[in-house]
Amino acid sequence: MNNNLLDSIKRFFKNKNTVTIIGVIAILILLYIGYSTQIKKAVDPLQVPVATQTIQPRTEITSDMVQLVDMPNISVGSNVITSRGAVVGKYSNINSVIPEGSMFYTDMVINKDELPDAAFTKVKSGEVVYSFPVDMESTYGNSIFPGNLIDIYMKVGNGTDEKIMIGKLLENVEVLAVKDSSGRAVFENTSEDRSPAMLIFGLSEEYNLLLKKASYMDVLGVELYPVPHGGAVASTGSTQVSTQQLVDYVNAHAVDIPVATPTQTQTDNLLPTVTETGGSNNKVTITYPIGCGSTYTCTYQKDGGKVTTVTKTTQVLNYKTNGTLTATVTEKNGTAHTFTTNIPMTNSTTGNNG
Numbered sequence: 001m002n003n004n005l006l007d008s009i010k011r012f013f014k015n016k017n018t019v020t021i022i023g024v025i026a027i028l029i030l031l032y033i034g035y036s037t038q039i040k041k042a043v044d045p046l047q048v049p050v051a052t053q054t055i056q057p058r059t060e061i062t063s064d065m066v067q068l069v070d071m072p073n074i075s076v077g078s079n080v081i082t083s084r085g086a087v088v089g090k091y092s093n094i095n096s097v098i099p100e101g102s103m104f105y106t107d108m109v110i111n112k113d114e115l116p117d118a119a120f121t122k123v124k125s126g127e128v129v130y131s132f133p134v135d136m137e138s139t140y141g142n143s144i145f146p147g148n149l150i151d152i153y154m155k156v157g158n159g160t161d162e163k164i165m166i167g168k169l170l171e172n173v174e175v176l177a178v179k180d181s182s183g184r185a186v187f188e189n190t191s192e193d194r195s196p197a198m199l200i201f202g203l204s205e206e207y208n209l210l211l212k213k214a215s216y217m218d219v220l221g222v223e224l225y226p227v228p229h230g231g232a233v234a235s236t237g238s239t240q241v242s243t244q245q246l247v248d249y250v251n252a253h254a255v256d257i258p259v260a261t262p263t264q265t266q267t268d269n270l271l272p273t274v275t276e277t278g279g280s281n282n283k284v285t286i287t288y289p290i291g292c293g294s295t296y297t298c299t300y301q302k303d304g305g306k307v308t309t310v311t312k313t314t315q316v317l318n319y320k321t322n323g324t325l326t327a328t329v330t331e332k333n334g335t336a337h338t339f340t341t342n343i344p345m346t347n348s349t350t351g352n353n354g
């Protein structure tokens with residue numbers, strides 16, 4: 001019986017029609033499995049970051065601006081950023097407004113250093129931006145790069161009417177950007193041949209004014225040029241001078257417009273005032289401006305002791321002996337208006353504005 005069964009099976013598979021049917025069924029099964037897999041892959045959700053608010057151009061993207069949302073895989077193109085970490089901390093491009101609920105696309109999000117004016121974000125607190133004119137020769141064949149440290153040297157004199165002086169005016173200045181005459185970063189595009197026209201760096205207000213003064217003294221034979229930090233300049237036929245000598249020279253040939261002090265032009269309305277009654281039990285009254293505890297932080301310190309915060313506009317203190325008093329009004333931005341005096345006071349309403 002087993003032999004008959006085997007013979008029947010052999011005859012079944014030798015039948016061409018049977019083989020064709022089985023092949024067709026197998027192909028249909030494979031097509032079904034492949035199709036189902038592709039459909040499942042297309043509709044399966046994929047978590048992608050989307051904007052929780054409208055993000056304007058040149059804006060740093062913070063974590064509260066991004067949330068993960070399930071999106072059908074088929075709707076996520078190859079230019080969609082699928083990682084939250086690839087978005088947070090980056091910046092929206094200068095020509096891109098990212099709408100609320102939008103996915104983040106690769107051409108919408110850039111690094112901070114890719115911003116056209118990224119140099120300005122690198123200027124330290126308390127410094128101002130300075131644009132120093134240069135050319136291919138003064139940058140040693142375009143060899144000064146962002147991040148390099150340079151010294152600014154100064155030459156005085158034309159070599160005929162007086163002896164030439166050369167010295168270091170500023171030292172250890174960090175170059176933030178190198179730009180061409182059109183304001184484009186020289187090194188941001190390697191496919192273009194851009195010539196340096198200006199070095200961008202930050203300076204304190206004092207050094208900014210000093211360098212700006214010197215830059216206007218070309219009629220005196222003053223020339224300014226950068227030197228890579230640690231380098232040296234040729235001294236043949238010149239007199240090497242100290243930085244202070246150059247500073248004195250610049251200041252001697254420039255006129256400063258005096259900046260009036262607050263006491264010359266206005267009264268500090270936020271400065272606390274103090275009055276005293278005198279006598280053996282000297283009563284001292286501090287008067288603060290309206291807003292203590294809300295708009296301002298108002299404090300006093302008696303005899304160099306504990307600093308006490310008050311929320312009312314007047315504070316009465318008793319002094320049985322001589323002492324000191326400091327009263328301060330601090331704005332929300334940290335600006336302090338301080339009154340310091342000795343008790344008994346030499347006068348009754350004014351003190352030192354510190």
